[in-house]
Amino acid sequence: MANTPFDINNFHEDEALIKQIKSGNYDAFTLLYNKYIRQLTQYGLKFNTDLPIIQDCLHDVFVWLWANRHKLAIHHSVKSYLFKAVRTSILHILEKKNKLRTLHPEEGNEYNFELELSPENLMLQDENREQIRVQIEGLMRKLTAKQKEVIYLRYYEGLNFEDIAQNMNLSVKASYKLMGRAIATLRENVPSSQVLLIILLHLH
Structure with a gap:
């Protein structure tokens, strides 16, 4: 689908960006990516300081987001949605790599956060x-x-x-x-x- 023309200055609100992304507007997707990539990277590095791992997780999240844009259902803030997606991806990868703590999960220490x-x-x-x-x-x-x-x-x-x-x-x-x-x-x-x-x- 061809991008829907829009004035980038009118689409700083996340909900408007998501609406455009769902309609296939790749410029809106790029704007959302650029808006949050630094914050998401900093958040990811709190769990693990291996930057390539974090970058892989972020890549997977945004690839999934674009591939599934037509059926996105965001019930809370877009920022929270992205943070949760990144968190889930990172913890999943770290679990596969056996880099998560497994002792005393009830104490909240099953993962690192610095x-x-x-x-x-x-x-x-x-x-x-x-x-x-x-x-x-x-x-x-x-x-x-x-x-x-x-x-x-x-x-x-x-x-x-x-x-x-x-x-x-x-x-x-x-x-x-x-x-x-x-x-x-x-x-x-x-x-x-x-x-x-x-x-x-x-x-x-």
């Missing part, structure tokens, strides 16, 4: 920066992978709890509880409100 500090963004005196960095790294080790993931999706990707629940295969209530436990763990171990604020502002 949050890191951006020290260049810290508005602190140099003599305090290293101390804060060490404290935060210690705090991150107290969180499960799922707790770190819910913090990332909420504070850095801006997903609402319905989208987080959809993305992580949880109920909305469970996603709230997961966030609550994560924040409670941080508060129990944070020496000051300043450090908690730094965590929420400067982790990536």
Whole structure:
């Protein structure tokens, strides 16, 4: 099918892009890809730092998306849909490669998810920066992978709890509880409100 002519400036809304993609507009598909590929890559690298693996997963997701464009049924946000698709693809590949943890899945540690500090963004005196960095790294080790993931999706990707629940295969209530436990763990171990604020502002 020939591309439907459209003004690219009028199609920044994801739902409009999906409508055009479903009608066979490859320019809209390219725009959606370019809009999210960097965020999706960064998200994928939280699970595994092997960039070729992550790139393969992203490739598979977008190939599938285009091949199945006519029957796409997106019930939540498009961003959440893409994040879930990438997450599912990555965990499937890692499971096949035996790179997932299998012990104590009830603790949320059946996979890795890493949050890191951006020290260049810290508005602190140099003599305090290293101390804060060490404290935060210690705090991150107290969180499960799922707790770190819910913090990332909420504070850095801006997903609402319905989208987080959809993305992580949880109920909305469970996603709230997961966030609550994560924040409670941080508060129990944070020496000051300043450090908690730094965590929420400067982790990536």
